[in-house]
Structures are given as structure tokens and as C-alpha cells.
Amino acid sequence: MATIVVLGAGLGGMSAAYEIRAAIGRDHRVIVVGEGPRFSFTPSNPWVAVGWRTPADIELEVAGPLGKQGIEYDGTGAERVEPAENRLRLRDGRSLAYDHLVICTGPRLAFDEVPGLGPDGGHSHSICTTPHAAKAWEAYQAFLRDPGPIVVGAAPGVSCFGPAYEFAMILDADLRKRRLRDRVPITYVTPEPYVGHMGLGGVGDSKGLLESELRQRHIKWITNARITELSPGLVKATEYDERGNVVREHELAHRFAMVMPPFTGVDAVRGVEGLVNPRGFVLIDKHQRHPTFPNIWSAGVCVAIPPVEPTVVPTGAPKTGFMIESMVTTIAHNLAAVLKGEAPAEVPTWNAICLADMGDTGAAFVALPQFPPRNVTWAKVGKWVHLAKVAFEKYFLAKMKSGNTEPIYEKYVLKALGIERLK
Template identity: 60%
Template sequence: MAHIVVLGAGIGGLPAAYEARAKLGSEHRVTVINSVDYFQFVPSNPWVAVGWRSRDQVVLPIAPYLERKGIEFIGRPAESIDAASSTVRLRGGDSVSYDFLIITTGPKLAFDEVEGAGPHMGFTQSICTIDHAEKCFEDFEALCAQPGPVIIGAMPGASCFGPAYEYTMILDAALRKRRLRSKVPITYVTAEPYIGHLGLDGVGDSKGIMEHEFRDHDIRWITNAKTTKVEQGRMYVDELDALGNVFKKHELAFRHSMMLPAFKGVDAVAQVEGLCNPRGFVIVDEHQRSPKYPNIYSAGVCIAIPPVGPTPVPCGVPKTGFMIESMVTAIVHNLEEQLAGAQPTHKGTWQAICLADFGTTGAAFAAIPQIPPRDVNWFGSGKWVHLAKIAFEKYFMRKMRTGNSEPIYEKYVMKLIGFKRLQDRVLRTGPSN
């Protein structure tokens, strides 16, 4: 009997545990360790931040659902990992031994890298966690009571740009519903070299479509933006040229600001010698396995992926839900092979499929593979994306309640995006003979 420990119970961790239980059989133990005792559907946080969702709609208690599947759960933070002895040490002094470890912790939020950033010790809001999103909603309500300038965007080194675009457009829609938009100037401040870069050097016509959306909704922007300091109601930004030189300094006033931080690896993982890169992200091979520790696998935001190219202000590469799903499935199949005495052969597809809600419409993209050159390089928009994102939320929450590990919806989204790509091509060129 082998003991498989999953460290982290987010969008990668819970599916990994469910899939391991379904695929590997009841003779093996599966244990999930998470720093909190609940699962949070992070993609819904932009809605929470404007009051369109409540906490109980996007959060689930973990233990009852895992227990139904015969999966053990420990709701305490991991303090350290002793990879040599295959042990996870927990806060409070206890330890858990494993035969195989799957690391799906997500990131550490590096607010400390910009003075004055963050919702607790600083002056900017965040939508990275449910707690942050609830605090952001409180600040949004204060904005509605006393309207003023808004700054939304991403700090230097950020890698997950999609939620910043979502929150910008959702905030715009929420303010229009309250008939306050004309009193709230919005500026998008981002480390990206251009609007629609997304940490991927663009996807299809993402630059043109997103610039059009911003112009159409009267949203100004500053790109190549290196935010250097934030004070109460004021943000300091250096705008760089293509060579990385400062050519303009901005001092921006705000009443409400949501800025996504750079990510790092969580401390317990980053401290393991030879496991991570200098930022604390887990180094994995093509089979999602650590080259140094063959019984450690990793998936999701916490793994190391190099940037697609140099940018004046550092930009990381996002890891989307579909991509994480493929990593998790590959890991479980590789564990099955290892338990049978064989070498791992399965690989994640690393395809970037994303749905971004804009309040009443939305944008979607497919980058296959994620790192250029690509076989598929498509970006589109429309009301269908808004509806698909709502459907995805309902589907995924049900999936976590039932413990279903089959990526049915993900396959459906691939087909839907394929249809929309074909439709866009026909509209541009006309039907083929």
C-alpha cells in the first residue's frame, strides 16, 4: 500500500485527490493537507468583489466531501518538507509521511515586493483569495458612497493577468448598474508591455480586442508600468520604454485600487533544497515530476515555467484551469505507472484555454500550446463567454461536491471554442467551397 499526500486543496489539489482515489484504487491511502479547512473557487472572486456573489456560493467545507470518497483530510498549514525522509511537517509539530507527494499549493502572494501594496499591511485591494475579495467588496462599497478615481492592474513580476482584466470590466459594469460610472475614472496599470499581452506575448488578436474594449468603456491604461510605492490614496509608477529605461514617472491618485501581486512559492516548498527555482516555484520535468525527488510531483500555479520572452518590466506566465487539469491527470496516470513498477510516460498538454467574464460579455482565448509557436492562437469575445463562465462556476462547484474527476466541462469548452474559431473564420473569409 502506498500513501499519496496532496499538499494544497485548490483547483488543482482537490481534483488531484479525487482522481487519485478513482484511478489508483482503495488499497492506497490518499491524504489532502491544506492550510485552511475550505475550498474556494478563486475564478469567482471578481464577482465577490462587487457583491455579485457571496462567500457561501463559492466556498465549500473540504472534510465532508473528501470523507465520502475515503480521502483523509488535514486542515493545517505545512511548516516544512523533509524530502529526504518523505515527510511533511505540520504547524503544531505533527508530521505526515508519504510515499508520493503531489504539490498543488498555489502561490505565495508577494505584496512585500512593493512598498505599501496589499490589503492588510498596505493600501491596495486583491482578489487572490476569498478573504481578499470580501475586503475588496467593502472598499468597493466605500467607493460607491464616495466616488473617485480607480486604479486596477498588476504589479511587476505578476503572472496572472486575466483576473485584473476581469475585475476592470466587471467593476465598470457594476458602476454602470449603480449609475456611478461617470463619477469614477478608471486607469489600468500593468507590467505588461501592451494591453492584451497576458503574460503570453498575446494570443490571437488579444491586443486589438482588449484595446477596443478599454476604449469603448472609457478605460485609460499605462503599460510597461513598474509600480514602485503605494501610499494612502496615491500610487507611484515608473513607465519604462522598450529598453527598460524610465521615460515617464506617474503619481496617481485613487479612492479604490485592486492590484494583483507577483507570485512566489510558498515557504514550506521553497525551502526544500534542489526542489525549486530562485522564486520558489517547483521545477518539474515533462511528466510533472521533480528531477531531484522522483516521488514528488507538482501541478498548477506553484510550478516553474519560464517567461515567453523578455519584457521591460518582468512578467510571469499564467497557468490556466484547463492547463492545470491536464497536469493533474498526467500526474495520476504517472503514479499508476510508478506503483506498477514502470516509469512515467504521461505528459500534461500545457494548453491555455481561458474564459474571462466582463460583466455582461466576456473574452476567451485558446493558446495551444501555451508557449509559442502555437498550433492554435485564437482570441474572441461575446456574450457567450459571460454565460459560459457562469456555467463553468456552477459545474466546477458541483464537481467538487460530488467528487467527480472526469473533465467533462473542459472537453465541452474545447469544442465550443473550436466552433467559435470556425465561426470567426467564416465571418472573416466567407464559407469555403
């Protein structure tokens, strides 16, 4: 009997645990190591930050559902991965020995890389975790009593721009409903070379589409911008031209700011020699397997993927839900093969599909594959995207609660978009 430890209990880790259990059967031990007792549906955090959801709406206890599938759960949290010893050190001093380790931790939020950034001792809010989004909601309620300018942005090196676009437009929709929009100038500040780049080099007509959406909502934007410092009520940013020359130094006053932080690998893996790249992201081969430690696998935001293209201000490549689903399925199939003494053969598609909510409408982006040139690339806007994301939230939470291993994107989302899976 082999022991498989899944490190991380988020979107990737929970999906990995269920799919691995289905692929390898009950003859092997599967343990999930997370932080705390609850799973959060991260894509709904922007709604939490404006009061459209509560944390209880998008969270669930994980030990029970996992236990029904014969999967153990430990919410202690990981202190350090020790690959040479095939051991995971936990924060309470215990250690877990493993035959295979699947790292799905998500990222560390590197607020420390920009002075004044972040909700804990800094001067901006975050929607990257549900507790951060709940804290943003508290501040937003105070803001509503005395509204003023808002800054929504992304720091240099961000690899997930979708939530920033979503939040800017959700704020617009919420403020219009409250009849306060005319009192709140909104500015979107981003390292992207143009609106709609999203770390992907653009997807279809994403540039024109998102410019149009921002313009209709009277949201100003500053691109090619490096946010350099945040202080109480002020965001400082340097804007560059396409050659890297400084165009303008901006000082943006605000009464509410949400800025996406850069990502690094989490502390449990950062600096582990041979395991990760300099930013702490886990190295993988085409089978989602570590090239040096063949009993370590990884999926999700924590894996090392190079930028799609160089940009004046650093931007990273996003790892969207469909890509993560593809990575997880690949690991489950390859791990099952290895446990049978066979060589891994499955390769992930690494396609990118994003459903971005805009409050009362939404945008769908499809890039197959993620890196250009592509077989399929388009972007479309419609109220159906907003409705689809609401339905997706409900379905995914039900999936996590039941232990369902159906590939949501491949079975439902691609079919709804009229797209067949492309290898």
C-alpha cells in the same frame, strides 16, 4: 499500501486528489493537506469583490466530499516539506510520512515586494483569495458612497493578468448599473509591454481586442509600467519604452485600488534545497515529476515555468485552468503507473484556455500550446463567454462536491469552442 499526500486543497489539489483516487483505486491511502475546512472557487473572486457573489456562494466544506471518496483531509496547514526524510511537517508540530507527495499549493502572494502593496497593512486590495475579495467588497461599499478615481493594476513579475482585466471591466459594468460610472475614472496599470500580452506574448488578436474593449469602456491604460510604491490614495509607477528607458513617472490618485501581487512559492517549500527554483517554484520534468526527488510531483501555479518571452518589466507565464487540469491528469496516470512498477509515460499538453468575464460580456482566449509558435491561437468576445463562466462556476462547485473526475475543459470547454485536443 502506499501513502500519497496531496499538499493543497485548491483547484489543483482537490482535482488531483479525486483523479489520483480514481486512477490508483482504494488499495492506497490518499491524504489532502489544506488550510482550514473550506474550498473556494478562486475564479469567482472578482464577483465577490463587487457584491455579485458572497463567499458562501463559492465555498464548500471539503472533508465530507473527500471522505466519500475514501480520501482523508487535514486542514492544519503545512509548515515544511522535508524531501530527504519523505516527510511533511504540519503547523501543529505533527508530521506526515509519505511515499509520494503531490504539491499543488498555489502561490504565496508576495505583497512585500512592493512597498505599500496589499490589503493587510498596505494600501491596495486583492482578489487573489476569497477573504481578500470579501475585504475588497467592504471597501467598495464605502467607495460607492463617495466615489472617485480607481486604479486596477499588476505589480512587476505578475504571472496572472486575467483577473486584473476582468476586475477593471467588472467594475465598469457594476458602476454603469449603479449610474455612477461618469464619476469614476478608471486606469489600468500593467508591466505587460502592450495591452493583451497577458504573459503569453499575446493570443490571436488579444491586443486589438482588449484595447478596443478598454477604449469602449473609457478605461485608460499604462503599459510597460513598474508599480514602485503605494501610499494612502496614491499609486506610483514608472513607465518605460521598449528599450527600457524611462518615459514617465506616474502618480495616480485613487479612492480604490486593486493591484495583483507577484507570486512566489509558498513558505512550506521556499528555500528547500534542490526542491525549488530561486523564486520558490517547484521544479518538474516533462512528466510533472521532480527531477531530483522522483516521489514528488507538482501541478498548478506552484510549478516552475519560464516566461514565454523577455519583457522590459518582468512578467510571468500564467497557469490557466486547462493547463492545471492537464497537469493533474498527467500526475494521476503517471503515479498509477509508478505504483505498478512501470515508468511514467504521460506528458501534459500545457495548452492555455482562458474564459475572462467582463461583467456583461466576456473574452475567450485559446493558445494551443501555450508557448509560441502555436497550432491554434485566437481570441473572441461575446456575451456567451460571461454566461459560460457562470455555468462553469456552478458545474465546478458541483464537481468538487460530488468527487466527479471528468476533465471539464477537455470534455466541455474545448468541445464548446469547436476545438479538438492537441498534443
